[in-house]
Amino acid sequence: MTHTIRQATVEDVEQLAPLFDAYRRFYGRTSDVAAAQAFLLARFANRESTLFMAHAGNVAVGFAQLYSNFSSVSLARTFILNDLFVQEQARRTGVASSLLSAAATFAVSLGAVRLSLSTALINDAAQALYRSAGWTRDEQFSVYHLALAV
Numbered sequence: 036m037t038h039t040i041r042q043a044t045v046e047d048v049e050q051l052a053p054l055f056d057a058y059r060r061f062y063g064r065t066s067d068v069a070a071a072q073a074f075l076l077a078r079f080a081n082r083e084s085t086l087f088m089a090h091a092g093n094v095a096v097g098f099a100q101l102y103s104n105f106s107s108v109s110l111a112r113t114f115i116l117n118d119l120f121v122q123e124q125a126r127r128t129g130v131a132s133s134l135l136s137a138a139a140t141f142a143v144s145l146g147a148v149r150l151s152l153s154t155a156l157i158n159d160a161a162q163a164l165y166r167s168a169g170w171t172r173d174e175q176f177s178v179y180h181l182a183l184a185v
Contacts, residue, residue: 112145
């Protein structure tokens, strides 16, 4: 599948929202395209994330979303690759690898020293992709979360 990758802008939200909704459904959430669109619009409005889109022709088939972060120990910028999604019909065609590459190139251009991500323990396909792209699993640190009442 021939595809292109480019950084998304706020004008792309209409195409991104259904992909973002599908990503959330992949993780067991109820479909809500309007909420997905509002979430993405807020990220653009507040300049809180950077998104890359994959297109096959004129059709958006995937995206990656990065959040800027910093490492106090490294005294440097890092990025969290928080979201990566490719529509099922475009999987195993190099789209995800291209999105990962675009994210890494962008992070390097801003002087970042690391990209980090997490994925479900049972998501073997994603883990294989990350390993093949040179990512290594953290063997030093455990990740903990604290759910906060909103």
